Amino acid sequence: MIIDQLNEPVPGSSLLSTPTGDAYTDPTIFEREQAEIFEKMWNCVMREDSLATAGEWKTITIGREEIIVVRTRKSGIRAYYNVCRHRGMRVCTSGEGKNKTLQCGYHAWTYALEGDLVAAPNLTSMPDVDRKEYGLKPVHVRTWLGYVWISLADDPPSFDETVLGEVKTRFGDVESIDNYGVENLKCGESKTYDVQANWKLIIENFMECYHCATIHPELTEVIPEFADGLASQRKNGEVHGASFGDDIQGFTVDGSSGVSSLPAIAPGQDRKYYAITVKPQVFINTVPDHVIIHRMFPVSESRTIVVCDWLFQPQVIDEGMEIANSVELFHRVNQQDFEACEQTQPSMSSKAYDHGGALVPSEHHIEEFHQWWAARLGGNVPVPA
Ligand code: FES
Ligand SMILES: [Fe+2]
Incomplete structure (x- = not known):
């Protein structure tokens, strides 16, 4: 089997296949990812x-x-x-x-x-x-x-087409993220996670919400639609923000109110959570009163450092307003996600995963990530049949 044949539908099945396990364990594949992805992209x-x-x-x-x-x-x-x-x-x-x-x-x-x-x-x-x-x-x-x-590329890819392009794909335009004024926000908390898992497992996890009902009790309380397993990144191909539950006051660990909303967000962005995956190593999460940004730094085929920043309006930080409940929600989500990834990583080298795993329909959009990854690596990475 070669990477060109990724994600072939299983005949008569609603499942798509994933890359085989060694895509997540082979040091030579990791080295090619470093050369062709991390050393070339933004x-x-x-x-x-x-x-x-x-x-x-x-x-x-x-x-x-x-x-x-x-x-x-x-x-x-x-x-x-x-x-x-x-x-x-x-x-x-x-x-x-x-x-x-x-x-x-x-x-x-x-x-x-x-x-x-x-x-x-x-x-x-x-x-x-x-x-x-x-x-x-x-x-x-x-x-x-x-x-x-x-x-690090001699001739870097267009920032507009790659980084901003991901925002356009997600929001339909770049202005929608400009509304959050992220460049003017201040970091209220930053946490570093040393995750014993391949970086692609972390991206795949971030892109789907099929796991939300199982491992994210606090998050699904705040955003009940996540319990249906549909990621906010897309819904029927349309720009979609995930709505807060009716009795939820803010994006906090207990649904209590956060701080005041960012001043320029659009009415449609209020009481909504949006997530953007900026390949290869950034996740942007926006809620009405703060923005959460993850940066990933792959260390080896089975280890990734993730730095997560919680960004608020400067006065929120300078005046010592309460942000602990806001930070705690996504900190728990991070811990839950990374633990799942760590529990998955050892199986990637198991004989039982020689042929890879499966994507259910609500995860089918992850296929785009797999195809992008395969294309970056030249589309002919040998993996065992
Ligand atoms: S001064 Fe740097 S290696 Fe000699
Ligand atoms: Fe998650």
Whole structure:
């Protein structure tokens, strides 16, 4: 069996097949995913305000590369491979810091925040060395929704067609997410989950709600329609937000009221939950009074770090308003989802899963994700028959 034949309908059945188990366990497939997906597409890596002042930097791993993200004095946020152009030592050897320049700890080659080589022992005796050419190798950077997005591709895919395209597909336009003013929100809580599961299991889980009635008691209380198993991401192909239950006051763990609604949301966005999957590693969840954003960082074929941020209007955070009940709802959802993914991962290498699993009709839209994944990998990844 090859990936080209994914999701063939089982004859006479309402089920579609999934990729075979080794798509979730084979290190060589994971390496191809790193090369063809994470090192080529746009990755949402950190909040812009986590680099508040010039000279602040953080390192982040994307695919198989370590990247320095730094706020410069005049050029906004820039990003570079964390590789010294002299003999290759990591320039930044810890996760974050603040410096006027970036200096390698081996032979002291020193780079401006804008990347140029500005100093090195005996550099003046080597006037032929071009300081730009021997500067840190840059990668492409964008900012959107108050986050830094990075692509390692020499020629990155169109941000409009890929990232914004996912929003258009979900909402029918980009303006609908603009209403939430996400770039002006402040992070009230951030949690990091170390999930022992393949990143694709986490995406597939996020895309369906067939599991909601079983594992998400609090969520289905707040959004009763989720108990029917239909994901809010689509309903009969139309833009659909999942409605709060009649007696529910807010998107909180006990249905009590949250904080006041974001000022510019449309009437149709009130008392509704929307979810968007931005492939390959972002989930955006919107509710009337806050926005929840997940960023995934695959570590191996069986381990994924997920960072989840809860974003509120700045005054909510600055004035110390109550957000614990809001945070707790999706924190529980995250724990429930990730536990399910972790309980699934070991079975991916079982003989019983050699031929993969099945998608029921309310999960059939996950086929699009599988086809996208197969296409990114060239459509001919061998998997056992
Ligand atoms: S390897 Fe960085 S200065 Fe030599
Ligand atoms: Fe879930």
